[in-house]
Amino acid sequence: MSVKLEDIAKATGFSIATVSRVLAGTDYPVSPSVREKVLSVAQAMGYKPNIAARSLRSNRTNTVGIIVDDIMSPFVPPIVRGIQDCLRENGFLSLIVNSDWDPDQEQDAIRTLISRPVDGIIFVEYSHRVRSEILEKSHKPHMFVHRIFGSPIKNSVVPDDHYGATLAVRHLISLGHQRIGYINGPENWHNSRARYLGYQDELERHNIPFDPELVQPGDWEMESGYRAAQNLLALRDRPTAIFAANDLMALGAIYAIQDAHLRVPEDIAVVGYDNRDFAKIVRPRLTTVAMPVYEMGRVATESLLAQIAGEHGETEEIKVRGELVIRDTCGADEALKAREEINPRTAFRRVLLNKQPEG
Amino acid sequence: MSVKLEDIAKATGFSIATVSRVLAGTDYPVSPSVREKVLSVAQAMGYKPNIAARSLRSNRTNTVGIIVDDIMSPFVPPIVRGIQDCLRENGFLSLIVNSDWDPDQEQDAIRTLISRPVDGIIFVEYSHRVRSEILEKSHKPHMFVHRIFGSPIKNSVVPDDHYGATLAVRHLISLGHQRIGYINGPENWHNSRARYLGYQDELERHNIPFDPELVQPGDWEMESGYRAAQNLLALRDRPTAIFAANDLMALGAIYAIQDAHLRVPEDIAVVGYDNRDFAKIVRPRLTTVAMPVYEMGRVATESLLAQIAGEHGETEEIKVRGELVIRDTCGADEALKAREEINPRTAFRRVLLNKQPEG
DNA sequence: CTAGTTATAGAAAACGTTTTCTGAGCTGCG
DNA sequence: CGCAGCTCAGAAAACGTTTTCTATAACTAG
Secondary structure, three states: OOOOHHHHHHHHOOOHHHHHHHHOOOOOOOOHHHHHHHHHHHHHHOOOOOHHHHHHHHOOOOEEEEEEOOOOOOOHHHHHHHHHHHHHHOOOEEEEEEOOOOHHHHHHHHHHHHHOOOOEEEEEOOOOOOOOHHHHHHOOOEEEEOOOOOOOOOOEEEEOHHHHHHHHHHHHHHOOOOOEEEEOOOOOOHHHHHHHHHHHHHHHHOOOOOOHHHEEOOOOOHHHHHHHHHHHHOOOOOOOEEEEOOHHHHHHHHHHHHHOOOOOOOOOEEEEEEOOHHHHOOOOOOEEEEOOHHHHHHHHHHHHHHHHOOOOOOOOOEEEOOOEEOOOOOOOOHHHHHHOOOOOOOOOOEEEHHHOOOO | OOOOHHHHHHHHOOOHHHHHHHHHOOOOOOOHHHHHHHHHHHHHHOOOOOHHHHHHHHOOOOEEEEEEOOOOOOOHHHHHHHHHHHHHHOOOEEEEEEOOOOHHHHHHHHHHHHHOOOOEEEEEOOOOOOOOHHHHHHOOOEEEEOOOOOOOOOOEEEEOHHHHHHHHHHHHHHOOOOOEEEEOOOOOOHHHHHHHHHHHHHHHHOOOOOOHHHEEOOOOOHHHHHHHHHHHHOOOOOOOEEEEOOHHHHHHHHHHHHHOOOOOOOOOEEEEEEOOHHHHOOOOOOEEEEOOHHHHHHHHHHHHHHHHOOOOOOOOOEEEOOOEEOOOOOOOOHHHHHHOOOOOOOOOOEEEHHHOOOO
8 A cells, every 4th residue: 555664664775663763753863864865765655654553652643633512603613713723733633523512422522532543622612511521531631612601711712701892882982972782691601791791891991870771681692682672772861872792682783773763873883792704794784893713713722732742731711802893883983994804814812811901 | 541452351351352353343253142241341441442553453444534625614614514414423533624725735635634544535615626646546435515616527516506596586486576687606607507507497497588688797795796786776677586696696686676775575586595694684584595515515425435335436426406495585475484494404305416307 | 992872773562453363162964 | 973164262463653672883081
C-alpha cells in the first residue's frame, strides 16, 4: 500500500529508528547530512505517516473531539468554525458528535470520544450540570463553550452578556432615549439575568431611573417578543425604545410596533441581541449586539491546545465580548453604520474575568 | 490506564484471542457460555476498545472524513447532520475539515484525510472540476453532495431542482395564476438552469404560453431580487405571481412589491426556493420549495457505507426531491398549511435518476 | 594516553488490537 | 474402530510507528 518507514529505511540505507526520528521531527540529534537525505527520499516517495500506528504508540493523535448539542442549531456552526480554524493552524483535526440535548447521548458521546484517539474534548453548548465521571477519570483536557451556566466553571468560555447589554443600552441613550423598554429572556437562564443586569446598570450609570413597568418577560421566541411589545405599547407613558434580549424577540417586537401603525425606528427604536443571520435581511435591518461565537470557539481552542501541550492546567472562566452592530432599527447616525458587517475572523477582544476593567 | 483485552483475558481466564473475537463481534465460532462470560466481565470492567490499535491492525476505523467548503455556510450544517445521523446509526464518526472554496486547501484536506484513518470521504459542496489524483489513487470510497455540477458525475447526490421548480409553479397555477414571473439565478449555475427549465416545463404542461418578458435575471442576492421584481412590476401586463430561484431573491421581490404599495399575497403571490431559516420568520412568511439538504446527507452516507462494506462500487448520480412548504406568500388555502413545518428527519423520497417517472 | 563524555546510529521492545496458524477434543461415517 | 472433518480455544505474528536501550566512534579532559 502506502510507503512506510521501512521502505524509506531501505531506500536510504539508514535504520527505521533514524528515519522515524527525522520524520517525526523530534529533537533527537541527527546529523544534517542524514536528515537531508531522509527528508528528500521521503518527499520523493510521498511518505505520509500512518496516524493509527503513531497514535497507538505515542498516545497523541492531533485530533480533538467536539461535542455539540446540534450542529444545525444557529450558534453552533460559527463556534465550530472558530475551533476548527484554530485547530488547523496547529495541525489538529476535529471529530464532531451531536448530543441532541440528551444527557444519555452526551454520556455516550463522551465515552465514544474518550476511547478514540483524541487529545482533548471541547463541549459546545454543554447544558448538563452533572459533570461526567468518565470525563473526570479520563484526565483528558477539555473546555466548555456555552452560554448557559450561571456560576463560573473551570475551563469554560462564555460570552460577556452583561457587557453586551450595556453596549445596547448605551447606544440607545446616546441617541437621546430615556424611556427604554426591556424584553427579557426566561428568568432561569443566566443569559437573561446578565443582560437584564447590564440593562439596569447602564441606566443607572446615566442616572436614568429604573422603571419595572418597562420590563416585560419573554421566552426567546418571536411570539413572546410580539406580546411583550404590545404590553409596552399599551403603557400610559410608553417607551421610545425597546431592547430585546435576543433577535427573535426583537423581530417580534418590530412586528407588534408595525401592527400598531407605528414605525421603526422613527417612532420606536429597537435593539436586539445575538446578531443572527436574519438580522441583516429583515426590514428594517436589525441593530443588535453580536454574540462573539467565532471568537469563543477560537479562545476555547487556544486554551485547550495549551493544556494539551502541558503549558498549563485548568483555567478560570473566560469571558468574551461582542460588538454592537448598528443597522437600521435605531435610526442612528449613518456614519456609525460604516462598520456594518463585522468580520468574525478578525480581531476580537478577550477579557479574562479577573482582568475586567471596572465592570 | 484504560482496561484492555489482556486485562479481560486475565480476569476471565480465556486468551486474548478469544476475548477479542467476542468483543469485536466477528462471526468466528465462540461457545455461548464463553461469550456470555466475556461479555459480562468486559461490561463490568468498562472496556472500550482502543481504536488506534484496532485500525492499525485491521485497516478499518469506522470514521469517515467530511470535506466542506465552510461549515458556516447555510446549507452545510443540515447536510452534515444528515451525514452524522446516518453515520452514528452505523457506529461511525466523522472528521470535518473546511476547504474555504480553495482548491489548494481542498487538496490539502484530501491528503490529510487520506493519511488519517478514515474509511471514506464525503465532499459537501465540492466545487472544483479537477478531481484529485491523490483521491483517485487512494481508492478510498467517496461521495459528493452538492448543488453545483451540471453533468451527472459518479458517486454524487444532488437535489432535483427541476422537480422542485415544477412544484412551485404548479402550486401557483393551482391557485389560478396564469402570468407567473420568474427570477432566475446566474445562468452558469446548473441550479438556475434546472429551475428555469422546471418553470418552463410546468407552464407548458398546463398550456400556459411562455413569455420571455416574465423572466428576469438575478444573482442569488436579495438586491437582485428587488430589482428583478421592480422590472416585472413595470411591465404593461404585469404578473400576478412571482417565482424566485431562491429565498433571498424572493425576499427582495417581496420588498419591491411592498415598496410599490402592493400587497403580498393579495396583489402578487411569491414563491421562493431553498426554505432557508429566515423563510418562516419574515413577514409575510415565505412559501418556498425545500432544498432536501438533510436527506441528501443521509442518502450520500448510506451509499458510502454500502461502498465501504463492499456491497457495491460506484453509483450513478442520485437525485433527491424536496417538498413545497406552504406559508403565507401565496394566500393559499389554509388547509394546505397544515403540513407547515416539515420534519427533516422523517420520511423523504429518493429518486434515482434513471427511475424518474416521466420527468 | 586513558577514561569519561558526547554525538550519532541501530536493534529491539512496546503500543493494543486482529487474524493466521496450530492444535485439542469431538462427532459422524464408512 | 479409525479417520476425516468440524468446533472451538490458544499462541503468536502482524500492523507501522515511537522510544528505550545499546553500541560505536569521535572527541575532550586530565
